[in-house]
Amino acid sequence: MTDHPQIVLHDVNTTYEGANNPTLRDISLKIQKGEFVLVVGPNGAGKTTLLETINGIQKNTAGEIRVFNRSMKKNKNKIRKKVGYVIQSFEYDPFMPFLVKDVVMMGRTGKLGVLNFPRKKDWDLVWECLKLVGMSDFVKHPIGKLSGGQQQKIMIAYALVKEPDILLLDEPYSNLDLDSKLAMSSLFSELNQEKKITIIMVSHEIKQIPQGVTRVVFMKNGRIHFNGSITKFLESNLANDMKCFNWCRVGRFKLFNNGSLRSKSQNDIDWLLHGTCRLCRGGSRAIN
Ligand SMILES: Nc1ncnc2c1ncn2[C@@H]1O[C@H](COP(=O)(O)OP(=O)(O)OP(=O)(O)O)[C@@H](O)[C@H]1O
Numbered sequence: 001m002t003d004h005p006q007i008v009l010h011d012v013n014t015t016y017e018g019a020n021n022p023t024l025r026d027i028s029l030k031i032q033k034g035e036f037v038l039v040v041g042p043n044g045a046g047k048t049t050l051l052e053t054i055n056g057i058q059k060n061t062a063g064e065i066r067v068f069n070r071s072m073k074k075n076k077n078k079i080r081k082k083v084g085y086v087i088q089s090f091e092y093d094p095f096m097p098f099l100v101k102d103v104v105m106m107g108r109t110g111k112l113g114v115l116n117f118p119r120k121k122d123w124d125l126v127w128e129c130l131k132l133v134g135m136s137d138f139v140k141h142p143i144g145k146l147s148g149g150q151q152q153k154i155m156i157a158y159a160l161v162k163e164p165d166i167l168l169l170d171e172p173y174s175n176l177d178l179d180s181k182l183a184m185s186s187l188f189s190e191l192n193q194e195k196k197i198t199i200i201m202v203s204h205e206i207k208q209i210p211q212g213v214t215r216v217v218f219m220k221n222g223r224i225h226f227n228g229s230i231t232k233f234l235e236s237n238l239a240n241d242m243k244c245f246n247w248c249r250v251g252r253f254k255l256f257n258n259g260s261l262r263s264k265s266q267n268d269i270d271w272l273l274h275g276t277c278r279l280c281r282g283g284s285r286a287i288n
Pocket residue numbers: 016017019023041042043044045046047048049050088
């Protein structure tokens with residue numbers, strides 16, 4: 001842990017051009033180096049806007065943002081060189097001629113500078129990142145000919161090749177099959193725990209909470225309504241709303257795997273193995 005939090009938002013508002021009201025309202029948030037934060041909340045809550053504001057893509061219209069102990073206002077480009085971002089939605093034109101390896105190398109432009117050609121070490125890194133996301137067999141494929149899930153993995157490699165200190169993931173599982181979700185979930189945990197990359201991940205997929213998630217931020221109507229541990233979140237009233245996220249059904253299982261539920265009552269363990277979820281009022285069966 002450093003003295004200063006790696007990311008600080010102080011009373012931040014973000015208002016889109018032409019909008020009457022701010023989309024993000026009074027956001028105050030501190031994130032330490034090496035944290036793994038999960039951002040949840042309903043559609044339109046402002047989760048993507050939050051990530052874009054932290055990444056300097058959307059300009060905050062009030063308040064202050066500091067990342068790496070530098071002001072976003074004056075150091076946006078410097079900050080962004082060290083932030084990897086996997087955007088929520090994208091689709092490559094099927095006729096786009098770029099090969100996968102070239103698309104991933106584009107993620108390295110900030111490190112290379114515009115006038116420098118990639119060297120062997122840069123290409124090695126591209127290959128390594130493609131391997132990490134299980135796409136090394138597709139190095140020479142045209143990006144537009146890949147499936148949606150495969151393209152999503154390429155976008156993760158694109159973010160990683162930058163060797164980021166902070167990784168922003170906006171619904172990184174949305175196009176992935178179950179095996180791929182599990183594989184990416186393990187990858188994110190590894191990046192966080194072994195490489196100490198700070199991760200902020202937006203997800204509706206509570207089934208795949210990666211190991212190592214330290215905190216949940218719950219957003220609604222542009223505000224943060226909860227910012228604390230997963231256990232505390234589940235104990236809060238807000239957790240009652242989470243049935244729409246399939247939280248209670250599997251979230252508790254993940255918690256148990258993480259060790260966080262060990263101090264909970266036998267009821268929870270019974271629920272986990274045989275029971276019916278109390279939060280869903282009987283709507284979901286627990287997994288076994
Ligand atoms: N570029 C934009 N211009 C104007 N309004 C926008 C823009 N992008 C998003 N908004 C509005 O900001 C609000 C928050 O959108 P945002 O994409 O941050 O929500 P979200 O929590 O990520 O939702 P979802 O779960 O659907 O991805 C929405 O009401 C949306 O219409």
